[in-house]
Amino acid sequence: MYKSREVKVGNFILGTGHPVRVQSMCNTDTRDAEKTATQICALEEAGCEINRVAVPDMEAAQAIGEIKKRIHSPLVADIHFDYKLALEAIKQGVDKVRINPGNIGAVENTKEVVKAALDHGVALRIGVNAGSVKYLKSVQGRMELTDEKWAEVMVSEALEQANILEQLNFKNVVVSLKSDNFRRTVLANELFAKQSDIPLHIGLTEAGSFLSGTVKSAVALGTLLQKGIGATIRVSLTEDPRLQVRTAYEILKALGLREYGPNLISCPTCGRTQVDVTGTVHALEEKIYNDRALREKATGLKIAVMGCIVNGPGEARDADFGIAGGRGEGLYFEHGQTMFKLPQEQWVTFLLDKIKNWKKD
Ligand code: SF4
Structure with missing residues (x-):
């Protein structure tokens, strides 16, 4: 049976033996701190336990302090390529940063992020999405690859990124392996869980509209959660994020993992x-x-x-x-x-x- 290590995000301990936590992501402009905090408060009312915001530029990173003052749940900053945004988000009091160390340039940059994360007790998440796996970008006819091959390549990229943090002795890390394809997502997460004790944040990317996205997500997440894989979940629907939260809980409730409403x-x-x-x-x-x-x-x-x-x-x-x-x-x-x-x-x-x-x- 899969058993993950413990990772701390805000006041939550994630991992095997702890409740599977429900996450969502804001669709507001993070630079608008008031609007973003208002949406997070609405998500908290709906039961969302961890919230993520996109941080595309320095202004967004600097808004995090103001957002944090107005909310009560752990906050995750979603950052791509620019390690300075990660440093600023950490300075502003974020609880977790989603960033891939392999995509932020020299190893010195990663060292700086890791040092800041250690100093502030911040977790990191490595996120591998099938659509942007480096190796697959250069592969001709990649759509014809088997689901097993997709999973293998996604896991290899995640482990490569995770090893960079391991070498810096950074353990407070979560990994996600997502695709819009049920089989690839399940196979990738199962394969990763066989090779690492890093807790997994699970979900399908771009799951779709309410009904089809809910069904796809329930099948994929249910398959993984039944095997004890998944420390946090997100249901990515093209819908009001509050409905994503409710759907996530309904999946957990159906599996007997969490209670939510009657x-x-x-x-x-x-x-x-x-x-x-x-x-x-x-x-x-x-x-x-x-x-x-x-x-x-x-x-x-x-x-x-x-x-x-x-x-x-x-x-x-x-x-x-x-x-x-x-x-x-x-x-x-x-x-x-x-x-x-x-x-x-x-x-x-x-x-x-x-x-x-x-x-x-
Ligand atoms: S409970 Fe009665 S009304 Fe409802 S579906 Fe069954 S037979 Fe029909």
């Missing part, structure tokens, strides 16, 4: 349905996932909204709070007990009140 059971509806199951579920989710206190209150609860008396009572009885629909009303169950009939128009408010007033043991 376990909401509902039927797909059919010709027997005479109540609005879909509208009820949408309204409940809308309220719960846009209200941190409510979401936290609902975490761990099983709530069932079922359309009729065929399968409804069984599922509703198994839930903490469950409703089995009838004609315009439903039978309400609480912790296995049959309680009373409830008109459909009261369901959402009633269930939300139940969540608000529920006292955890």
